[in-house]
Amino acid sequence: MGDGTTATSNRGGGGNGGSGSNKPAWLQQYDLIGKIGEGTYGLVFLARTKSPSNRGKSIAIKKFKQSKDGDGVSPTAIREIMLLREISHENVVKLVNVHINHADMSLYLAFDYAEHDLYEIIRHHRDKVTNPIHPYTVKSLLWQLLNGLNYLHSNWIIHRDLKPSNILVMGEGDEQGVVKIADFGLARIYQAPLKPLSDNGVVVTIWYRAPELLLGAKHYTSAVDMWAVGCIFAELLTLKPLFQGAEVKATPNPFQLDQLDKIFRVLGHPTQEKWPTLVNLPHWQSDVQHIQGHKYENPGLYSVVHLPLKSAAYDLLSKMLEYDPRKRITAAQALDHEYFRSEPLPGRNALVPSQAGAEKVMNYPTRPVDTTTDFEGTNSLQTSQPVSSGNAVSGSMAAGHVVPNRSVPRPMPVVGMQRIQAQGMSAYNLTSQAAMGGGMNPGSIPMQRGVAAQAHQQQMRRKDPGMGMPGYPPQQKSRRF
Numbered sequence: 001m002g003d004g005t006t007a008t009s010n011r012g013g014g015g016n017g018g019s020g021s022n023k024p025a026w027l028q029q030y031d032l033i034g035k036i037g038e039g040t041y042g043l044v045f046l047a048r049t050k051s052p053s054n055r056g057k058s059i060a061i062k063k064f065k066q067s068k069d070g071d072g073v074s075p076t077a078i079r080e081i082m083l084l085r086e087i088s089h090e091n092v093v094k095l096v097n098v099h100i101n102h103a104d105m106s107l108y109l110a111f112d113y114a115e116h117d118l119y120e121i122i123r124h125h126r127d128k129v130t131n132p133i134h135p136y137t138v139k140s141l142l143w144q145l146l147n148g149l150n151y152l153h154s155n156w157i158i159h160r161d162l163k164p165s166n167i168l169v170m171g172e173g174d175e176q177g178v179v180k181i182a183d184f185g186l187a188r189i190y191q192a193p194l195k196p197l198s199d200n201g202v203v204v205t206i207w208y209r210a211p212e213l214l215l216g217a218k219h220y221t222s223a224v225d226m227w228a229v230g231c232i233f234a235e236l237l238t239l240k241p242l243f244q245g246a247e248v249k250a251t252p253n254p255f256q257l258d259q260l261d262k263i264f265r266v267l268g269h270p271t272q273e274k275w276p277t278l279v280n281l282p283h284w285q286s287d288v289q290h291i292q293g294h295k296y297e298n299p300g301l302y303s304v305v306h307l308p309l310k311s312a313a314y315d316l317l318s319k320m321l322e323y324d325p326r327k328r329i330t331a332a333q334a335l336d337h338e339y340f341r342s343e344p345l346p347g348r349n350a351l352v353p354s355q356a357g358a359e360k361v362m363n364y365p366t367r368p369v370d371t372t373t374d375f376e377g378t379n380s381l382q383t384s385q386p387v388s389s390g391n392a393v394s395g396s397m398a399a400g401h402v403v404p405n406r407s408v409p410r411p412m413p414v415v416g417m418q419r420i421q422a423q424g425m426s427a428y429n430l431t432s433q434a435a436m437g438g439g440m441n442p443g444s445i446p447m448q449r450g451v452a453a454q455a456h457q458q459q460m461r462r463k464d465p466g467m468g469m470p471g472y473p474p475q476q477k478s479r480r481f
């Protein structure tokens with residue numbers, strides 16, 4: 001894999017990451033600390049590298065769940081690898097290693113570890129310190145998020161599942177306060193003409209889901225990510241999810257009445273005048289039935305987010321939450337917005353709010369680590385500690401070993417996808433080294449050639465030689481990092 005990233009595989013041993021004797025060879029390069037999270041597609045663990053050159057470096061290892069029948073590795077996982085191996089940007093999380101266990105066909109991706117994420121930062125301000133996030137921090141987080149997203153969109157990648165827990169922030173060290181976009185399990189490379197959604201399901205988490213998706217749009221664009229960024233921007237300002245709809249889980253139908261209702265209550269009902277293609281959307285008729293009869297007293301977005309109507313922040317936010325996806329602001333346009341040219345200027349370390357006379361680093365809590373859970377999800381890593389049974393991380397276990405459940409809705413399941421069979425995966429492994437550096441595409445993803453090269457060039461173009469940092473607004477030269 002490029003940039004020193006390697007792919008390894010293990011033909012013997014099980015997936016046991018504990019201190020047992022059957023610890024696979026690849027795992028011996030890490031000290032496994034414990035479990036830090038669980039998403040729809042896998043478990044995430046904290047580990048530390050043992051190699052003398054990099055001793056003690058924190059790594060996040062994501063183990064992908066096996067399909068129920070254990071018949072191979074999901075296309076989601078393959079897609080994530082194929083995508084991540086090609087991309088390199090300061091504001092996108094770095095994949096440092098890929099491991100495949102042939103014994104049980106499990107797949108492990110090792111990423112650079114980030115101590116914080118926006119979900120925890122928002123929660124900390126809302127529940128612990130009960131004060132708003134500093135305007136400099138909000139602006140710096142948003143600028144970096146847009147910078148990473150602009151890179152992805154310029155390379156034909158739509159994230160599709162942006163939400164606070166997927167936006168990581170680096171803790172202490174050289175990259176302190178740098179934003180990293182994570183979780184590309186649901187991302188897909190797209191090329192014109194845009195691929196229809198219908199065979200894959202809709203996968204943007206409901207609170208951050210764009211209205212065109214909720215109304216059943218068959219095609220989606222990078223504008224779905226910009227809607228999510230708007231929702232996240234508002235949440236950074238108010239510490240509350242902007243549109244907190246209740247998901248109807250029983251159906252693959254993208255029409256989520258409560259979520260649309262929550263949006264319309266704040267932004268008013270979309271009109272054909274403002275969004276001409278609205279009437280062509282499959283669920284517009286459901287909307288006529290269920291919602292159009294309802295009168296929405298539009299309180300105005302600015303009053304919900306407590307921003308002056310004439311402020312640059314409000315102007316940018318309202319452009320991100322434009323109903324018509326074709327009129328919604330793009331990441332590149334947003335980076336050029338006046339909001340980022342006015343004080344406080346955004347900076348690389350989002351956790352150092354600049355205040356007259358004093359620079360104080362925000363001390364957010366470190367991630368809770370469940371040290372009783374190993375890669376199997378059930379065993380004890382440290383026999384001196386209590387061993388949990390069943391799913392050890394259910395949010396209700398003994399304090400100190402628990403990663404709390406997050407009350408964030410999950411993406412809708414991806415439906416109708418074939419699994420890559422174990423045999424197919426073996427073929428992938430046989431050529432894994434070549435594949436990691438070449439153009440292999442086992443998931444038949446419409447992949448643009450030379451993405452990494454283009455991305456690199458683009459990054460170089462944005463590089464400000466004076467700052468030694470890619471893409472930061474020139475005004476920031478006055479800021480000390």
Ligand SMILES: Nc1ncnc2c1ncn2[C@@H]1O[C@H](COP(=O)(O)OP(=O)(O)OP(=O)(O)O)[C@@H](O)[C@H]1O
Pocket residue numbers: 036037038039040041042043044060093111112113114115117161165166168182183410411
């Ligand atoms: N590189 C990383 N460093 C540190 N923590 C990470 C890293 N990647 C993911 N995490 C954390 O691990 C947890 C689980 O992440 P994951 O992406 O698997 O699921 P999710 O985003 O919470 O949910 P879903 O997968 O359903 O979208 C989250 O708290 C996330 O912030």
